Amino acid sequence: MENVNYQDIMLDFLYDEEAREIFATIDYQLKDGVHFQDSGSQTRYFAYIQRNMKSLVNYYHNFFGVRLSEGGESPDNYFYLDFYGNDRGKISSRHRNILKSEYVIIGFILYKIVYIDNNLLLDSVQRLKEKIRIDYDDYKRGIYYLIAKSKNIGPGNVNDAMLDSTVQSALIEFKKIGWLILEGDEFTVLPAFDRLIKIYEEYIVDIDNTLNELK
Secondary structure, eight states: OHHHHHHHHHTGGGGSTTHHHHHHHHHHHHHTTOOEESSGGGHHHHHHHHHTHHHHHHHHHHHHSOEEEEESOTTSOEEEEEOSTTOOTTSOGGGOOOOOHHHHHHHHHHHIIIIISOOTTOOBHHHHHHHHHHTTGGGHHHHHHHHHHHHTSOGGGOOHHHHHHHHHHHHHHHHHTTSEEEETTEEEEOGGGHHHHHHTHHHHTTHHHHHHTTO
8 A cells, every 4th residue: 555655646747637638748858858948838848847846756766767857046947857977767768869069069159159248139040150150260160170070071171151050950959958949040048058057067167268179
């Protein structure tokens, strides 16, 4: 009887009135590395996780060996699965989603542009590409090196068109995991973008040296 009661408590989230309709979607996306926050189409999913946080934490810990975590502070808090570094517990490798090094660097530069250099109104993808190519020219050599390494080509074969394509691909990846909204030429950085800073905090603190070392 004690085991039954324990299971009931651990799976309380299944008794939520919205569970049948949205839990499967939330579950798949969390395992794919998506971050949920109170924004746009995620609001309903965010509210479900918030209501059922305790039992969901137990569920992912006991069944998959991973931690459902909360980042940020209200109203900019968000939820995600913490995979303890590279350990994804019992979650299938099919869900493995590791950011490419060049995407991480694009993320660093985006963070610098928006939060350090205070370009808070920047919301155009095309303008972002231009700023990285022109205003942040000092970092291009390092980004070129990472692009070349990723494509297994010589750095001399990388050009601005490839850089623009990498920026676009990075934004698409950030959208996929819930770090920003991307619609056509417009993008909006979401609270969960904070995760990039948390993961790579030691590099972000000294961001100029981090980027310059790539030259």
